[in-house]
Structures are given as C-alpha cells and as structure tokens.
Amino acid sequence: MSKDIKKVVLAYSGGLDTSVILAWIKEHYQCEVVTLTADLGQGEELDGIDEKALATGAVKAYVEDLQEEFARDFIFPMFRSGAIYEGRYLLGTSIARPLITKRLVEIAHAEGAQAVAHGATGKGNDQVRFELATTALDPSLKTIAPWREWDLKSRSDCLRFAKAHGIETPISHGKLYSCDRNLLHCSFEGGELEDPWNAPGDLAYAMCVSLEDAPNESETITIDFEKGDAVAIDGEKMTPGEIMIKLNELGGKHGIGRLDMVENRFVGMKSRGVYETPGGTILYAAHRDLEGITMDRELMSVRDGLIPRYAEMVYNGFWYSPEREAIQAFIDKSQEHVTGTVRLKLYKGHAIPTGRKSPFSLYRADLATFEEDDVYNQADAAGFIKLQGLRLRGFEK
CATH class of the missing domain: 3.90.1260.10 (Argininosuccinate synthetase, chain A, domain 2)
Structure with a gap:
C-alpha cells in the first residue's frame, strides 16, 4: 500500500462488498474515503445511502442521479453504432462503467484525492473497464482494487469482516445471484x-x-x-x-x-x-x-464492418480510447x-x-414495384450480370 495516498474516492453501492471495502481501505491505507453512489436507474432505494456511507467511515458521500447523462451520452451513442457483443449482448453493464469512472475522476479532482477504488473482483471485466477508463482520464490517479489485495476470499469472509467492524448490511449467506x-x-x-x-x-x-x-x-x-x-x-x-x-x-x-x-x-x-x-x-x-x-448500401456495409470492433472496445473497457472516438465520429456522420x-x-x-x-427514405416504390413501370429497363440487368461474372469464368478461353 502507498503512503502517498491520503484520500480515496470509492464507487459505493451500499451493499456488502463496497461497505466492507470502505472500512478496509480506511483501516489498511490509513486514509480518508469519499464515496460516490451513482444512480443509473438501478431501481434501488438510495435514500439514506449517504448516511450509511458516513456511518461506515466515509468523510463525505456523493449520491448523484446520472440517468439522463447515462442515456444521452453513453447508451444513445452506442446504439447509434448498432453495437452488439458476440452477436447477442447489448452491453448493458459495459457501457455504465465509463460514466461511473468519469465521475470518480471528477470527484477525485474536486476533493484532492490521490486514488479511486472499485469493488470489482480480479476475475471479471469490470476491473479492466474501471482502470482503463481511469488511466485514460487521469493516469496520475492510483487505483485501489481490494479484491486483488486483501485476504478475504469469499462472501462469507466479507460477512465476518462486516460483523467484526459493526457494519450493517442486508446481505446474507443466502444471496443467490450477483x-x-x-x-x-x-x-x-x-x-x-x-x-x-x-x-x-x-x-x-x-x-x-x-x-x-x-x-x-x-x-x-x-x-x-x-x-x-x-x-x-x-x-x-x-x-x-x-x-x-x-x-x-x-x-x-x-x-x-x-x-x-x-x-x-x-x-x-x-x-x-x-x-x-x-x-x-x-x-x-x-x-x-x-x-x-x-x-446508403455501401455506407451501411462499412458501418456494419465496424460493429464487432466497436462492441469489443465497449466490452473491454476502451470507451475513452482514440480509436473508439474516431469510429464514433464516422458513425455519427452515418446517422445524419x-x-x-x-x-x-x-x-x-x-x-x-x-x-x-422517413423524409430521407431511399426506398422508391416505382423502382421496386412488381407492376409495370417506366423507370427501369429490365434488359439492362443482363449486362450487369455478365460483368459481375467475368472473374468467375477464371481462365476460360
């Protein structure tokens, strides 16, 4: 642990893990802890969560409603791209982490903190997302990731720590899912x-x-x-x-x-x-x-070719990377x-x-119709097909 760390900003949910982390950081780093609870529409009751953070040892507790910013600046730009990870996943967890990290860094600057902290485990993707975003936004900030440092190995260990430190938590051994x-x-x-x-x-x-x-x-x-x-x-x-x-x-x-x-x-x-x-x-x-x-067909083809790469950038934690921002500029142009x-x-x-x-529809009923029309000469298709087939003839003499 670093003696240079005097104050830390912790992403705090009020649950078992982050409550234990708050007390653990304060105890092991001998530093002040400021908490950030971000309301991204999780549907949980956040009333009193600041008091809980203060009672657990925080020197200051931020509780912020970030739902509009989340939808406007993160969900909507990602959906303009058509991003979908491995052809199925719409990246709900992945896209939330850049915003939480952005506020952690902003609060760290405002509070004069030297580090930020998160409750992600050493097995998951979130640790990567939080820390890559922090690096992109302010590489001078350190990151504390207790699950990679402490000797608590399970939820049961965390419950024992909470009980020993008088931390009130509604979480029990019977919690089924993360x-x-x-x-x-x-x-x-x-x-x-x-x-x-x-x-x-x-x-x-x-x-x-x-x-x-x-x-x-x-x-x-x-x-x-x-x-x-x-x-x-x-x-x-x-x-x-x-x-x-x-x-x-x-x-x-x-x-x-x-x-x-x-x-x-x-x-x-x-x-x-x-x-x-x-x-x-x-x-x-x-x-x-x-x-x-x-x-346009070719514009869509180019954009579609970028979807897997864009989705990987979001999933892997590279939201603030120059390549994601450059691709976003192209995508936004494609959406005009x-x-x-x-x-x-x-x-x-x-x-x-x-x-x-759409007022910008490219669909023309007079071209696509199966009925008689006077704008398309069907005989022209023969030459088109012949030209397309040239390379398929190989070395025919």
Missing part, C-alpha cells in the same frame, strides 16, 4: 447459472415477465428518431432517460429482451450470464429497421439521415417492426 442493473439492463450471474446446462431459476427475473406471463394480446407502438436517436414514443416527445424508462416498461411487460448466453470475458475465461434488456432490445430493432430505408418513424408490434418476447417512414 446482479447489476441500470437503465439499459439487468444481469444475473452465479447460483445455478454457474452450470451452463442449468435453466435459469424463477428468481432470475427483474425487468421482464416470463413469456408464459406475458399478455396474450399484442401491443403496437411507434418510435420517432432524429439522426439515429429516439426522440418520441407514440408521438410523445421524451428525454433519452424517459425513453429508456418507457421502453423498459413496455418491453418488460411483454417479456422482451431476455438473453441467456456464455460469453468470452476479456480476461480470458468464459462466463455464463442471464441478461434482461427490454427497452434496449426494442430500441435496437427499431433503429436497425429505420436504417434499412435511410442508409436516420430520421423517421418505426412502427412495432410487441408480443411474447418479440419486437417486430411492421412499418417505417
């Missing part, structure tokens, strides 16, 4: 999910109903977009945060956006998780559908005409586009 929830998703890991053959249990639901409990009647909605960003639902203008809340409500009601997958963590191991992304799944489907009539309205039917886990319109 969960992360925000405006974009809720994740479940641990418990029976550690065996990839086991089906998720009945408690692995938070934002979505099961398909069996979803309504038997479909629901139709419209989403309006401007330059790739959703701006209204059913004609009602909303802020980015309000749009995510409303779409989560609609998607959760119809069981939309549940995903059970085994993914590749950046640190090298495979991990099984269950994700609920109800609003994000609807938004992804609508945005992709609108691009179909507003984006992604403006219009998409109509979707929500039903039993599905968000199905059924109509789309």
